[in-house]
Amino acid sequence: MAEDGTVTLYNNTVVTDAKKIPFSVKSGLAQMLRGGAIVEASTLNQAILAEEAGARCLVISEPNRGGIPRMPDPSIIKEIKRAVSIPVMARSRVGHFVEAQILERVGVEYIDESEVLAIADEDNFINKHNFRCPFICGCRNLGEALRRVREGAAMIRTQGDLLGTGNIAETVKNVRSVMGEIRILNNMDEDEVFAFAKKIAAPYDLVAQTKQMGRLPVVHFAAGGIVTPADAALMMQLGCDGIFVGSEVFENCSDPYKRLRGIVEAVRHYNDPHVLVENSCGLEEEMAGLNVSEERMEPFGEEGA
Structure with missing residues (x-):
């Protein structure tokens, strides 16, 4: 996985420079977020509230203004970075390596190549080995996860609901898919791993590493529809290392701090029923504004996670 940092740049005038940072360093930086909640914020007030509630990291996003969703305005990122002390993550469109170059230059600690935004390149993902920042990528199954790791993703985010409906069903389905395929792989004979790698269209060495470790070779988070402490604890008990919390936790809520704090505590104490009850x-009342609308529910798209 490009441990020596030797990569082919996009062209001779490329803005970013990998500086021969090994993948192990990037994956180590992603490990620092393990066991925490990464919270999406689109305003300075939301970012400050999320930090006070115990968020491990922030995902900066543009307020919903309609049109094509793109990376956030760099000025918003700079403003929030000056106000908080926790790491900041920002999203780039799938395949849009120039957006990633801009975000890295702005100084974000992590870049999320996100299918939540519009897709810039339908056929190619960013070559993440070209960047100093650790990248996060989405998946719905084990094959997608390992293909993203081969491209340089230091964290995998199993993605569910993309529409902010508060429906966790798609996330549960996809997390169970990834975990189920890993369990199948763990019970395979060594000779069967070659065929399994071909079946899921994943690099054999990463499939073998996953079998050896009994888990994904990088940090594994869940995202989409996680809006209650019970949702967060469910993801953790299913085997995830942490969760992403969408900006819907701030909407239609009289006390977003209480809701968010409850989710953060549920991630930390996901096996303690007393903490979960409390x-x-x-x-x-806090959840009243998060009702699933049939009109907003659409199936997850094809490859692009």
Whole structure:
């Protein structure tokens, strides 16, 4: 996985420079987020509230203004970075390596090549080995996850609901798919791994490494529809290393801090029923604005996670 940092740049005038940073360093930086909640924020107030509630990292996004979703305005990123002390992540469109170059130059600690935004390149993902920043990429199954790792992703985000409906069903389905395929792989004879790697269209060496480790070779988070402490604990008990919390937790809510704090505590204490009960009490009013609408529910798209 390009441990020596030797990569082919896009062209001779490329803005970024990998500086021969080994993949192990990038994956180590992603490991620092393990066991925490990464919270999406689109305003300075949301970012400050998320930090106070215990978020491990922030994902900066543009406010929903309609049109084609793109990377956030660099000025918003700079403003939030000056105000908070936790790491900041920003999204680039799938395949849009120039957006990634801009985000790296702005100084974000992590870049999310996100299918939540519009897709810039339908056939090619960013060559993430060309960048100093660790990258996060989405998946719905083990094959997608390992293909993204081969491209240089230091964290995998199993993605569910993309529409902010608060529906966790798609996330549960995809997390169970990844975990189920890993369990199948763990029970395989060594001779069967070659055929399995071909079947899921993943690099054999990464499939073998996954079998040896009994898990993905990088940090594994879940995202989409996680809006209650119970949702967060469910993802953790299914085997994820952490969660992404969408900006919907701030919407239609009289006390977003209480809701977000409950989710953060549920991630930290996902096996403690007493903590889960305490943080789930009194959230009925807080969840009133998150009702699933049939009109907003659409199937997850094809390859592009």
